[in-house]
Amino acid sequence: MKIDMRDAFFNKLVDLARLDKRIMVLSADHSAFALKKFEEEMPERYINMGIAEQNMVGVAAGLAASGKIVFVYGISPFVSLRVLEQLTIDVAAMQLPVNVISVGAGFTYSTDGPTHQGLQDVSAVATIPGMTILNSSDPINTCAFVEMAVSSKKPHYIRIEKEKLSSFDRTSAGDDYLARGYSILESGTNKCLVITTGSISHDVLAAAREYKAISGSMPRILDLHQISPLNERYLGSEIDLSKVILTIEESYVASGLSRMIAQLCISRKWKGDLVSSGISENYIFMGASREELKAIHNLDRSGVLEFLKQNCK
C-alpha cells in the first residue's frame, strides 16, 4: 500500500506531540494534510512563520535553548541553502534539538525550475559538523526518523517526500538498520554494490530486478538513509567486500552522495571501479514532470537499468 510520505511523517509527529508537550512545529508557510491535524489539535505549538526561513531557524534555536524540541518545515532549498549559517551557528554548533523537515528532494518541484530543485541541499548541509542528515525512502523509515529526532535531542536535517510510496520489504535489512544508517534491499549475487538514497531507491530496486531477469545476477542494493555522518564502520565493510560500486542519486554527482562515497573509498584505499549516476548539468531550467526530468538524466527505471547493464560486473 502506498502512503503519502508527509502523512506518514506528520501523523507520527502528532502521535508523539500528544505525549510530549515540548514538541513544536514552525512552518515557512508550507503545509500538508497531516500537519493541519497538528495545527488544529495543538495550535499553541504550531506557528506559521511566514516566508522568513532565517528567522524561523533562529527562533527555533531560541525555543530549543529553552527546552523545546522543534521541527521547522519548508521546501528544500529554502531550509538548507538559505539558512545554512543559521543551521550552522544557531543550531549545530550549540547542538540544539532543532529538526529540519525538508520537502522537495531532487526534482520533486519539477516544474518550478532551479529555484525549487533539491539537488544541492544535502551536499550543502553535509558541510555542517554535528548535523545528521536523514533521507527517507519509504513510510517505515520516515516514521522512524521522527522518533530518532525526538529521542536524540540533537539537530537533524530530514528529507521527506511529498509523493505516495510503498514500504520496502526489509527482511534483508537487519534489525539494526536504523542505527547502521542504511538498509540492504537485496543481498546480491555478485560483487557489485549499488548505493542509492531517497525515493529513487524504488526505481533502482525495480531496475535491479529487471536486470536480474535479463542477466541472472543481482547486485547488492543499499538504500542509504543516513547520508551524514556516514557510518564508516559498516559502510566501509560493504565497500571492502565489493569490486564495483555504483552510486545512483537524484542530485548533483559532483557534490552529493557520489563524492561522499568516493571519499570513503579513497580513505579505505579501496581498489575497484566506482561509477556514478546523477545530475551533472549545472542548471536545469526545463519544467516537466519529475519522471520526465529523471528520464532525461537517466534516473528513471529504464535509465537505471541501462546504467546497471553497462557497469554492473
Next chain:
Amino acid sequence: MSLETSKSGSFTELEEKARQIRVDILNSIHSAGKGHIGGAYSIVEILVSLYHGGVLKYDPSNPQWELRDRFILSKGHAGIALYAILADLGYFPKEELNFLNQGRLLGEHPDPRIPGIEVLSGSLGHGLSIGSGMALADKMARNFCKTFVLMGDGECYEGSVWEASMFAAHHKLHNLCGIVDRNGLITHGYTESINRLEPFKDKWQAFGWEVFEVDAHDLMALYDLWRVIIAKEYGAPSMVIANSIKGKGVSFMENNFNWHHGGIDDEKFAIAMSELRVSKETDL
C-alpha cells in the same frame, strides 16, 4: 548592590564599576595584542546597568538556572566587554581576561562554552531571532523571565534582523527587549554616509515595537528605562536605541572608526590608562 536603598551612592558605585570594566577591557586587549575596543567601550554602561543595576536575574554559581533572564550579545565582536562583566561577577576567574585569544577560555567572539554566555555570536543578525524564540518560550510558560538582545547599529543592515522584528511584534513578545548600540559607525565609516539607517526610530516603530531612546552612557537614564521595560506584562516588544559614542572613555578612540578593531601600542595604552584614571594598584 542595592540601588533602592541609596540611589545616589549606588550610581557612584556604578560609575566606578564602568570605569573599572573599561580598564579591564583595555588590559585584556593590550595583552591580546588587538581587539574590538571601540564597540566594547560603547556598551559598557548598558552592560553595567543591566548586570549591576538590579535588572537581570542571574546566578553566577548556576549559569543555567532555569528562571534566569537571558542576555544575548548579538554584536559578538564586543565580547570582551561582556567577558569583563562576567569575570567580575565570578562566572569564571578574572585571570582569564589576561589570556584573551591566547588559546584558553576567551576568544574574540562569545561562545557557549564560556559560563554566562547564552549563544554563539559573531556573525551579525542572529541574536534577535534566537532571543525571540527564548522570549516566546517564556511567554508560553507564563513565567516572568525577560530576554535582552544587544545589537550593533551596523548589524541592522542584516535582513534577518527585520524578519525577527516582524515576528516579535506580531507575537507581542512584551518580555523581549532589543537594544541597539547606536554609535553611528561601522568598520570603515559612518552609517549615515555609507548606507543610511535613519529614520531609525521610525523604522522600529513601523515594525510594531515600543521604541525608547536613551543616552547609552547615562547610567541614571538607563536605570530608569530598564525599570519601565521590565515592568511590562503585555504588549509590544521594547526596542532601546542607545545613542552611544564608539570608543567612549578614551579621547583618541571616541567617534573614531579606526578604533573599531586593532592593536594598541604601549604609548597609547599608557595614555588611555591615564585617561581612565588608573591610579589604584588594583586596577593594574
